Amino acid sequence: MAQNPVSSLIGALADGSVEIVDLTQPLSEKTPVIKLPEQFEQTPRLKRHEISRYDERGPAWAWNWLELGEHTGTHLDAPIHWVTGREGLDVSRIPPSHLVGPAVVIDKSAESAEDPDYVLTVDEIRSFESEHGPLPEGGWLLLRTGWDARAHDEELFLNAASGRPQSPGFDAECARWLAEESPLVGVGVETVGIDAGAAAEFDPPFPVHYYLLGAGKYGVTQLANLASLPPTGALLVVAPLKLVDGTGSPVRAFALVPRG
Template sequence: MSSETTNTVSHRTGGPLVGLLDALAGHDVEIVDLTNRLSHETPTLRLPEPFANLIDFSLETVSEYDEPGPFWKHQNIHTGEHIGTHIDAPIHWVTGRHSHDVADIPLPRLIGPAVVLDFTAEAAADPDFLLEVEHIQAWEEQHGPLPEGGWVLYRTGWDAFARDRERFLNADESGSHTPGASAACAQWLSRTGIAGFGVETVGIDAGKAGTLEPIFPMHYYLLGADKYGLTSLQNLAQLPPRGAMLIVAPLPIVGGTGSPARVLALVPRSS
């Protein structure tokens, strides 16, 4: 069999994935890592008293080429579910308590098209900026509809503070000041066909979401509608307004309400 025939058969049996693999091999598609690095220094959510907080991420050495393990090094991981770049499953919130845990998230929800809504200028002018329905509708007029079964990624420039816990949480005596979405916007998004909503901040809700009605409306409406949240995303500036494909890879924790996740975007390289 000639090499030409072999390549033809290979492409035929590979089906539609061949084009993607060829694009990756030919550097026509770029892989962008949207994940914040996970360590004991990673900024994490801090709830006010009397609410309890998750533990920060840490590693415990079990052996390190020594008597407990002479040829290897291995460690225990200590972490909360909602630490660093992570996914929120519906059962994280009371409105989604009878829906999916992390292990049961349908796989098509974890891979899909992504659009990026850029509101960095608004967030720079006002850290308490709230996304409204009219903002999204204006974006749709310019870029087209939100993707069915896809992800809406909310760019605010907040990833610039991801290595600085104090600036990332941006809290004072009145609470945290980070951008998010209004209650009306959260409810509107919950009625669309999107799979989920991703942000650069520590949570999918605004810092002042505890003062909204209902409190934490993104959690309340989105998770209650069997949609998903992604937090602490990085490098959204490297994605186009539309045209990227998102891959979300959480740990399949049985009963898990969330999980640290590796989040990658496949982006067509500009010619």
């Protein structure tokens, strides 16, 4: 009798032939948050409010309440985050099957180090497919740019000393193709948002938000440790809060990676 696949996975985790890689940036009061132009409202960074700490307010327990934006730290963008997806799903209604799926990793860290405004194109995805096979049905494309190494320093991470943010991402046609023609359910990036830093100047502005969320797909931002994943073969798990009417949510993201 064939072994139960869950039992097989448990065995593979126990013997080290499958490794769990944490793709989540630490979430703290120092976690970088996106900064919009001054005319728009801003999202708050994480702030902790103490309720009790083993004292007269609660002698045997410590706990806090949190103040933070839905789009803080490593987080998921739901379709309703963008006007084009306003009739789509909130975070609480995303099918769990969309949050667990095969991942491909396209490594453009060298290009991004040379040009912080680097953007991925459809031709580059086609080139990846010619080497590694087609993008997986119901899967995720994770764009590795090396940007996670900057996450400890908000100034380096947002990289806006030139007067506008400079960070890598996808060009407008690539965003449209991913949304309308690819078999993927979402994309993940290491940067503060799913669009490139210069995307306010693209046509349409912020095309990944515009096309991907408008197509009912998803984005995950501020990922870490993509360098530890192979180009294909990893299983991505994204675990947001089941937040009713949520436009987004901080997540714990990790990947199951075969080793050996």
